[in-house]
Amino acid sequence: MMLERAIVIGSGAGGLVAARELQKKYMVTIIEEGGPFYPYTSGIGLMEGLKKTGMFFSEKQLKVINPAIRVLKTRPDGIVVIKGVGLGGSTPLSTGCFVRMDDELKRLGLDLDIELNELLNEIPISTQNEKQWRPITRKMFDICNEMDLNPQPLPRMANGLLCRQCGQCMFGCPFGAKWDTRHFLPYANALGAKLVNWCRVEEIKIEDGRAIGVIAKSGWSKKFFPADLVILAAGGLGTPIILKNSGIEMEPSLYINPIQCVAAEIKDSFQVNEVQIPFVVQKEFFQIAPYFDYVSFFFNSRWKYKARNIVSLMVQILDSQEGEVTEKGINKALGKNESNRLKEGISLGMEILKKMGVEEEKIFTGTLTAWTPGGMMALDEKSIKELHLPQLPENVYITDATILPRSLSNFPLFTIMALAKRIAKICLNKII
Ligand SMILES: Cc1cc2nc3c(=O)[nH]c(=O)nc-3n(C[C@H](O)[C@H](O)[C@H](O)COP(=O)(O)OP(=O)(O)OC[C@H]3O[C@@H](n4cnc5c(N)ncnc54)[C@H](O)[C@@H]3O)c2cc1C
Ligand code: SF4
CATH class of the missing domain: 3.50.50.60 (FAD/NAD(P)-binding domain)
Incomplete structure (x- = not known):
């Protein structure tokens, strides 16, 4: 037959x-x-060196670090939308949170x-990474608990024993740990x-x-x-x-769930060398989680500190279902509700950073990005x-x-x- x-x-x-x-x-x-798909294997040192040469000026250049990354920008707000093109689609770029x-x-x-x-x-689902959290992450988690935010450690689709906490999940796992x-x-x-x-x-x-x-x-x-x-x-x-x-x-019902990070300089925190999104705080219209934001680090002039000294929290909002994608690009405006949700998330992030000893004037935000269209x-x-x-x-x-x-x-x-x-x-x- x-x-x-x-x-x-x-x-x-x-x-x-x-x-x-x-x-x-x-x-x-x-x-x-x-x-x-091939993961980026050279480490943050080389990326920082390239950043210093001033060669990074457009988010579309993330392709230089991994050719599987495609960046589209929404109209009219210019939100940086990241997706994977190639074997595995966006999954080899994903942080693997299960x-x-x-x-x-x-x-x-x-x-x-x-x-x-x-x-x-x-x-393979691993809860191993909690045992490897850096002190800065443990401190953030404890502060979130003290604030009654009910932070939840996130399991990963990974073989935790192979994870070397390189923090480069979004460029592909160089150690074969991530699934x-x-x-x-x-x-x-x-x-x-x-x-x-x-x-x-x-x-x-x-x-x-x-x-x-x-x-x-x-x-x-x-x-x-x-x-x-x-x-x-x-x-x-x-x-x-x-x-x-x-x-x-x-219907023009596209959501992208925009993300913005709120960050500060904390010397030798080494968040960059840790699995991305180790835990999450879920609120009704947004979630907040530790997340080293490479997009802002490379392309946002406010992110001028050494990678090892940056501590960052991502705020991801629940988006409206208004927008569309065409051959010409993504049409999607950030509505009033979404802007308010972002503001609320950012101010919560600022509270957390302040409780970690950061002065308010020293807190900076990142570039609007998205990766769940x-x-x-x-x-x-x-x-x-x-x-x-x-x-x-x-x-x-x-x-x-x-x-x-x-x-x-x-x-x-x-x-x-x-x-x-x-x-x-x-x-x-x-x-x-
Ligand atoms: C940086 C990043 C981190 C993420 N972290 C997480 C996480 O921790 N947890 C989580 O749950 N989700 C995460 N996600 C989201 C998750 O990876 C995606 O939601 C999921 O992969 C979407 O699956 P999909 O099948 O819709 O599309 P994709 O996985 O994107 O696959 C689409 C595939 O179709 C191919 N394709 C597109 N157009 C064509 C065409 N015309 N012809 C032929 N092939 C085509 C693409 O090349 C791609 O291979 C992350 C995403 C990114 C980018
Ligand atoms: S942090 Fe762990 S899972 Fe992520 S890329 Fe590095 S080794 Fe792989």
């Missing part, structure tokens, strides 16, 4: 998880815009316990899945309401890949563009059962952050992977 052909677009969180599942019954081809955030899906009627438990059996979805590729390959690198899907070809394949560009040439099933996993910024090119309209076609009560959006042809599914409701979007990785697993199972049972 001829196997049905499935095309998976993108090899990030939602892509490789789905590919691996689908390979059980489909002939899977994963089409990936980028190439293999947070289960599926309450909203449960409320909508979806129980992902089985998939989440399956993932927990496959992915990312590239680990699923050999399993998918072993079952026959094929990976096509350096190939950008432009549109889904639809005939009589069904997808018949995708058109992709590789170098100068275009190629048609026939398919019986298309899985869109090009990420919260990639999938909407493919949908638009395919004539499928969406999604929501352009979020799941709702109607689509939660089938996990299929009615705007899509019946043989097209989305398994990335595009379908994630906003309230789950602060640490979305684990939920995206569980959703991708469930959707792949639905496709396996149906053989569409």
Whole structure:
């Protein structure tokens, strides 16, 4: 019997998880815009040296440190949005914080316990890093406790014993400690899945309401890949563009969850040499966590101190769902509510720093950034059962952050992977 052909677009969180599942019954081809991922291995010393030469002037130059990093800037506010392009998508850049955030899906009627438990059996989860916290982090944690902020240490998707606390999670792990979805590729390959690198899907070809394949560009040439099933996993910024090119309209409901850091000089604190986001304080509309902000360190003139002497807290807000991504870029304005949430978070961060002995005048803020875009076609009560959006042809599914409701979007990785697993199972049972 001829196997049905499935095309998976993108090899990030939602892509490789789905590919691996689908390979059980489909002939899977994963089409990936980028190439293999290599971590940056040279350490902060070299980066600081490069910074001193004055060669860093635009955030887009983060590519110099790791070519898998892509930076887009929102209009009109110029928020720096970071994503990964290449094998593993944004997951090799992620700080690897493992947070289960599926309450909203449960409320909508979806129980992902089985998939989440399956993932927990496959992915190493470590709580080891708490034992390795630097004194500065322990002090911040204790202060947050004294302030009744209920700080929570964060487990990581990592082999904690291999972690050397280099603090470079967002440039890829040079010691192989951090887990990312590239680990699923050999399993998918072993079952026959094929990976096509350096190939950008432009549109889904639809005939009589069904997808018949995708058109992709590789170098100068275009190629048609026939398919019986298309899985869109090009990420919260990639999938909407493919949908638009395919004539499928969406609401302008993009969230990005902006981040701003609040920081100070504290001599020999060495926060830079520690795993990023060791703990988090969750508030209703924002979260706050220790986080050395490389974007501000390289490109923001207020961050003029040596890396080892900077202590920084990130404030990440829950965003509005107003905005869109197009081929030309991201249109997204920071609304009044979001500005107020940021202000509230920053002033809490300042309180924490002041309790650590920093004078208020010496506190400085960082550049507005973001790295959890999604929501352009979020799941709702109607689509939660089938996990299929009615705007899509019946043989097209989305398994990335595009379908994630906003309230789950602060640490979305684990939920995206569980959703991708469930959707792949639905496709396996149906053989569409
Ligand atoms: C610096 C950073 C730190 C983060 N830290 C955490 C964390 O600690 N915890 C957490 O839960 N989340 C974290 N995240 C977020 C998390 O990594 C993302 O939310 C998640 O990877 C999104 O998964 P996705 O499948 O939607 O997209 P991605 O993982 O981004 O994958 C999309 C893939 O599609 C490919 N692609 C795009 N367009 C096309 C096209 N047209 N054709 C072919 N391929 C295409 C891309 O190259 C990419 O491989 C972090 C992200 C970043 C950038
Ligand atoms: S801090 Fe640990 S997990 Fe992060 S990159 Fe360094 S060794 Fe890897």
